[in-house]
Amino acid sequence: MKTVIEHGNMKTLCRQCEMHCGLNIDVSKGEIEKISGFALNPQNKGRICPKGPAAKELVYNSDRLLKPLKKQPDGSFSEIEYEKAMDEIAEKMIDIKKEYGARSMSVWTGEAIGFLQQADYARRFIHAFGSPNYFSADSVCFVSRYIVSQLVQGFYNPVPDFADAKLILLWGINPGVTHLPYMISIEAGLKKGAKLIVIDPRRTSAAKRADVFVPIYPGTDGALAWGLAQYLIKTGNYAGEFIEKHSVGFDRFSRYAKRFTPKFVETQTGIPEKTVVEIGEMIVRHAPEVIHSPGISLEHHVNGVNNLRALACLSGLTGSIDIRGGEVWPKEFVMNKLPVYDKIPLLDLSPIGADRFPVLYQFRKECHSLTAMDYMLGKGEYPLRGLIFTGANPMLTNPNSKKVKDAFSGLDLLVSRDLFMTKSAELADYVIPAASFLERSELYLYAHLQRVALSCKVIDAPETTDEYTFWHDLANRLGFSEKYFPWKNETEVNRWLLEPTGISLETLQKHPEGVSYGSFEFEKYQHRPFPTQTGKYEFASKYLKERGYPEVPEYIPPSFMTEDRSTFPFVLITGARKSFYYHSRYRNIKRFRKAIPEAEIEIHPQDAQKLQIDDKERIRVISTQGSIEIRTKIVKSGDILPGFLQVTHGWDDANINLLTDDNEVDPISGFPNMKAVMVRIEKTEHGID
Ligand SMILES: Nc1nc2c(c(=O)[nH]1)N[C@H]1C(S)=C(S)[C@@H](COP(=O)(O)OP(=O)(O)OC[C@H]3O[C@@H](n4cnc5c(=O)[nH]c(N)nc54)[C@H](O)[C@@H]3O)O[C@H]1N2
Ligand SMILES: Nc1nc2c(c(=O)[nH]1)N[C@H]1C(S)=C(S)[C@@H](COP(=O)(O)OP(=O)(O)OC[C@H]3O[C@@H](n4cnc5c(=O)[nH]c(N)nc54)[C@H](O)[C@@H]3O)O[C@H]1N2
Ligand code: SF4
Ligand SMILES: [Mo]
Numbered sequence: 284m285k286t287v288i289e290h291g292n293m294k295t296l297c298r299q300c301e302m303h304c305g306l307n308i309d310v311s312k313g314e315i316e317k318i319s320g321f322a323l324n325p326q327n328k329g330r331i332c333p334k335g336p337a338a339k340e341l342v343y344n345s346d347r348l349l350k351p352l353k354k355q356p357d358g359s360f361s362e363i364e365y366e367k368a369m370d371e372i373a374e375k376m377i378d379i380k381k382e383y384g385a386r387s388m389s390v391w392t393g394e395a396i397g398f399l400q401q402a403d404y405a406r407r408f409i410h411a412f413g414s415p416n417y418f419s420a421d422s423v424c425f426v427s428r429y430i431v432s433q434l435v436q437g438f439y440n441p442v443p444d445f446a447d448a449k450l451i452l453l454w455g456i457n458p459g460v461t462h463l464p465y466m467i468s469i470e471a472g473l474k475k476g477a478k479l480i481v482i483d484p485r486r487t488s489a490a491k492r493a494d495v496f497v498p499i500y501p502g503t504d505g506a507l508a509w510g511l512a513q514y515l516i517k518t519g520n521y522a523g524e525f526i527e528k529h530s531v532g533f534d535r536f537s538r539y540a541k542r543f544t545p546k547f548v549e550t551q552t553g554i555p556e557k558t559v560v561e562i563g564e565m566i567v568r569h570a571p572e573v574i575h576s577p578g579i580s581l582e583h584h585v586n587g588v589n590n591l592r593a594l595a596c597l598s599g600l601t602g603s604i605d606i607r608g609g610e611v612w613p614k615e616f617v618m619n620k621l622p623v624y625d626k627i628p629l630l631d632l633s634p635i636g637a638d639r640f641p642v643l644y645q646f647r648k649e650c651h652s653l654t655a656m657d658y659m660l661g662k663g664e665y666p667l668r669g670l671i672f673t674g675a676n677p678m679l680t681n682p683n684s685k686k687v688k689d690a691f692s693g694l695d696l697l698v699s700r701d702l703f704m705t706k707s708a709e710l711a712d713y714v715i716p717a718a719s720f721l722e723r724s725e726l727y728l729y730a731h732l733q734r735v736a737l738s739c740k741v742i743d744a745p746e747t748t749d750e751y752t753f754w755h756d757l758a759n760r761l762g763f764s765e766k767y768f769p770w771k772n773e774t775e776v777n778r779w780l781l782e783p784t785g786i787s788l789e790t791l792q793k794h795p796e797g798v799s800y801g802s803f804e805f806e807k808y809q810h811r812p813f814p815t816q817t818g819k820y821e822f823a824s825k826y827l828k829e830r831g832y833p834e835v836p837e838y839i840p841p842s843f844m845t846e847d848r849s850t851f852p853f854v855l856i857t858g859a860r861k862s863f864y865y866h867s868r869y870r871n872i873k874r875f876r877k878a879i880p881e882a883e884i885e886i887h888p889q890d891a892q893k894l895q896i897d898d899k900e901r902i903r904v905i906s907t908q909g910s911i912e913i914r915t916k917i918v919k920s921g922d923i924l925p926g927f928l929q930v931t932h933g934w935d936d937a938n939i940n941l942l943t944d945d946n947e948v949d950p951i952s953g954f955p956n957m958k959a960v961m962v963r964i965e966k967t968e969h970g971i972d
Contacts, residue, residue, distance in 0.1 A: 284342075284349075284744045285313040288901075294321050294795035296727055296738035298397060298720035299334045300865065302326065302464050303727045305796060306335060308741055315339045315721075315741070323796040324736070326729055332463045333862055333875070338721060340872045342742060346703050346739075348716040349746035352424040359901040360714065361685050365612020365748070367712050372671075373760035374791050375696040375712075379669045385413030385793040386632045387668045388696075390420045391652065394866060400725045400752045400780070405619035405673060406649075407590070410627045411445035411767040415634035415892025416667065418652040420675055422643065422912040425681075427582035427952040430646045434824050436604060437814030438612050439646075442731035443574045446471040447608035452562075454594060456578025457960075461860045465576075468731075478569065480562060482507065483580075484856060485885070485929060486922045495828035497562065498924050501856055502841030502959040503552040505590030506583050507559065508597055509838055510548030513540040514563030522571065532823025532835065539835045543588055551840060553924065571890040572608030583957035584841060585859070587949045592824075592836035600821045606805050613730040614801040618780045623767065633664055640953035641830060651953045652681060659690035669696035673717065677730065678910065679867040679933055680707040682943035683908055700753060704866065704934055716747040719740050719834035723749040724773050726780055729797060735786060736797030737777065751776055784908045832951055841959045842947075851906065853890070856929045857939045858957055861955060867933035882937035883916035885929040891917045894964060901969040904930070906962045907943035912969070915935045 286293075290311055296303040305324020318336045324550040337914045351368040352360040354542060363371075381387050390409045392402040398421060406417050429439045444453060445468035458465040461572050466489075471494075472688060473479060479494040482504065487887040490496040515521045516537045526533050545556040552559075568575055581591050603609035616640035627668070630637070635658050636651025637644035643651060658667035683688050691697055699708035700717040708714045721741040728735050748756070751773045758764040770776045778788045786798055810817030816826045828834040844855045863875035870876055884904060886896070896902060898917040913930065923929060947956045 284742055284746065286310045286315060286742050287740055289313050291740050293739065295721070295741055296339065296379060296736055297335055298725070298738065299333065299338060301397065301460055303729070304331050304335060304337075304464065306331070310741075313744050315342070321796065323731055325734070325796070326354040326464050328353060330463060330467060334865065334869065337869065337872050338719075339876065341702070341869075342721055343417050344703070344871055346871050347498050348701065348703060348714060349795075351716060352714040357857070363713075365715070365945035366429065368715065369756050369760060371575075372696065372698055372713055374435045376669060376761065379695055383666055383668055384414060387666055388412060388414050388856075388950070389416035389418060389635075389650075389655065389667055389670050391670060391672035391675055391677065391686050393596035393673065393677075393680070394420045394424065395674030395868070396750055397725075399727070399942065400621065400776075401521070401674070404754045405748050406622045406624070408758060410623050410629060410762050411758065412553065412761065414630050415629035416650050416655070418650050418655055420680065420962055421647070422649060422652050422953065423583075423955060423957070425580065426580070426586050426643065426647050427949070427954050428591060429576060429640060430952055431595050433646055434815070435592060435595040435599070437699060440613065440730055441604075441610040442546070442613055443576050444608055444611050444731075445469045445477075445574060446475070447572065448472050448477050448563055448574045449572040449608060450478050450480070450574070451711065451838070452482065452573070453489055453576045454575060454577040455580030456698050457483070457860065458488050458575055459488045460862050461578070471784075478565060480565065484924045484927050490662045495565070497556070497558060497559065500551070500553045500841075500844070501580070501854065501927070502584040502586060503844075504577075505586060505836065505838040506543065506548050506591045506840075507554060508590065508593035509540055510545060510559050511563050511566060511597055512536070512593065512600055513543040514545070514560065515597075516540055516654055518563070518567070520567040521600045525602040525604070526599065528815065528819040530822055532821055535835050536596060536822035539837070543838075547923065550830060551838075551844070558881050566601060571603045571606055573598070573601050573603050578854070580958050582952070582954050584954075584959060585840045585947055585949050585956050586841065587954050589833065589836035589838065589950040593838065596822050599822065604820065605807055605897070611731075611803060611805070612807060613733055616728055616733075616800050617737055617783055618726070619782055622648070623782070635663065635667065636953060639684045640951070642827070642951050643953050652677070653948065653953065653955060656683070656690040656945065660686075668694060670694060671698040671700070672707065673700035673753075676701075676705045678710070679935070679938050679940060682940055682957065683945035684938050684940040685909060686816065687814075700750075703871065706938075715753065715810075717753075718744055718747040718749040721850070722747060723751075724777060726777055726791075732797075732799075733801045733803065734797040734799050735791065736795070737788070737791035739792070739795070749773055776940060799804045800892060807817060827841075827951070843959055843961050846961070848961070852926075853962050853964060854927050855904065855906070855942070855960040855962045856927060857943065857960065858932045859929050861931055864880070864931065864933060870933075870935070882930060882934035884913045884937075885916050885918050885923050886921050887923050888917050889925045891915065896910070896964070896966065901967050903963050903965040904928070904942065905965065905968050906944070906960055908944050909941040911937050911941055912967055928964075
């Protein structure tokens with residue numbers, strides 16, 4: 284494993300999260316010496332989060348897998364040559380195809396390889412093989428928001444212009460920890476005088492900087508959004524001209540809004556009536572330069588889509604669409620496309636979950652990962668017998684881990700591509716060492732900056748394969764590489780992707796800070812229709828109504844507010860992010876592990892006192908699905924609402940997804956409830972050890 288240059292400096296993009304900050308890499312004697320932020324990349328302007336420099340500890344980690352592994356009959360792993368492993372994987376795929384049909388094979392991409400080019404190789408591969416079954420972490424990640432934006436305004440990625448906003452509302456998102464470049468833009472807005480409102484059951488780092496911090500019961504954001512809509516409509520403070528000319532469904536929307544008086548909103552959200560009015564007044568004062576930015580937490584509820592729709596409609600009410608300081612539609616940068624879905628639709632092969640969640644399938648062309656488990660367990664319309672997963676650790680990240688284990692364990696073929704041995708990889712028949720982001724080169728679009736950039740290969744790691752090479756090598760053995768994976772390597776793919784754009788690979792190689800592909804124009808809807816079904820901004824959705832869902836985003840209270848609580852008196856939020864950890868990753872970075880050595884359950888001091896629980900005591904948390912033991916962290920009063928608990932996911936030995944339920948899902952998106960899980964707590968014999 285040597286850097287591609289012996290000495291000197293290289294610039295690239297970080298892909299340890301979706302933000303793709305610019306990195307500056309100092310190299311000495313064929314090794315990375317130091318990683319810092321690249322000041323000329325406008326995405327991060329030289330700043331990076333703690334994971335930026337930790338990339339060095341990631342790629343040179345002593346746990347790194349550098350040889351393919353094959354599971355032996357006794358359950359242990361032995362090393363195997365790459366070519367032989369690939370021959371055997373291809374043979375097993377052919378067997379599965381012969382016995383059950385191609386659709387019984389599937390692929391799954393995780394967050395680590397991203398949502399664009401790297402994931403698209405896998406999509407292309409499985410469709411070319413003849414199976415519609417492409418799964419990914421996206422269907423527990425951002426896809427609900429993607430569906431909502433498409434439904435309401437027709438674009439999946441309107442970008443927030445934080446720097447020019449006058450009022451920013453963060454709904455269950457903590458960008459200082461999770462999206463550093465967003466925080467940089469928010470800070471630019473705050474410097475110019477913007478006000479900040481943070482809506483969260485926990486006092487996060489963002490909440491500490493807010494003008495108004497609004498603690499809210501999880502899963503009730505829809506009620507607050509409706510309450511604000513009611514306030515704006517009742518006081519006549521809405522963008523009448525925009526609504527009249529460019530929207531549909533406002534009459535039905537405003538009729539439904541009526542019941543959400545500040546008093547009613549208080550009963551649902553726990554937010555005092557007067558705070559609801561105060562937020563309403565602030566919106567009126569600053570409209571239309573108002574941005575509502577939701578995080579993952581609004582999606583992880585069974586009423587997620589409709590809560591998000593209600594929220595999305597607030598931007599239409601204030602006319603904050605496609606304006607400076609509002610939500611802007613970026614120009615499209617049209618590259619060649621890797622997915623071949625349009626050429627090989629495969630709909631007649633019953634993609635898994637397409638019948639159960641047709642909206643998810645229609646908007647995303649991807650299958651429902653939770654339903655996949657049932658098909659693997661023989662409870663589907665047809666058997667799912669094989670899976671290749673890459674950059675994912677579903678054993679710790681999908682809900683109901685016990686079911687994931689049972690499902691994965693019974694497959695005829697399970698292949699993991701990863702940098703490390705993980706809880707999921709342990710179940711695999713083959714584990715193939717994957718190239719890290721510093722060992723490949725890919726294109727990235729900064730939509731909010733309208734720039735395109737290219738990451739470069741910093742390290743040559745012949746012990747590993749990059750995503751393209753892996754899928755190419757497998758396609759080659761299965762006889763479809765010439766047709767579908769004809770490029771020699773990733774550089775050639777990048778050249779092909781850029782062909783229609785007028786920007787060459789060489790230009791991007793010369794400009795590691797990226798290249799602009801257009802300036803912003805605003806209010807484009809004045810001269811072209813919204814790309815929705817009706818050509819208008821949709822306060823009510825005929826599309827959803829036709830599929831049996833409510834036309835306006837009706838609010839349904841989360842189950843903990845309506846069900847009997849005697850067995851499970853606490854409500855558990857899972858997955859609030861920590862700076863040092865990324866889902867299940869980085870537990871093997873020693874200095875991070877020293878800072879946070881093990882999983883913790885955040886608990887309010889009042890609740891701890893009531894249960895006579897000490898700080899750092901090992902307790903048991905129990906849900907309808909299972910239980911885990913975990914150490915307490917008694918937080919300050921005000922840091923979490925009493926009656927609510929929080930556990931960050933991704934820990935091997937205190938896996939919170941043993942408690943989440945894969946059947947408690949949003950009926951539109953199929954997203955699981957991960958943010959309002961009913962639980963109880965019991966003391967253990969361990970106490971404080
Ligand atoms: N360091 C780090 N960064 C990451 C990740 C990581 O694992 N680590 N993961 C990346 C990924 S894939 C994603 S999807 C993003 C997620 O990014 P964010 O959406 O910013 O995720 P969180 O940090 O979990 O922040 C969510 C906040 O929502 C609050 N919350 C929970 N339930 C509710 C609710 O019902 N309503 C409201 N209003 N708030 C609620 C939680 O208390 C928490 O503070 O982060 C990305 N960035
Ligand atoms: N309870 C609960 N569960 C959650 C969430 C929550 O909030 N609460 N959040 C959900 C969300 S939003 C998401 S996005 C998912 C994420 O779910 P996953 O994508 O399954 O999560 P990771 O743990 O990040 O798994 C990534 C794996 O990829 C490996 N890897 C790292 N770099 C590379 C690379 O370059 N190539 C390859 N091939 N592998 C690599 C890592 O070692 C790691 O094992 O988790 C979800 N799960
Ligand atoms: S925020 Fe951190 S992990 Fe994400 S791209 Fe930037 S430096 Fe990398
Ligand atoms: Mo995510």
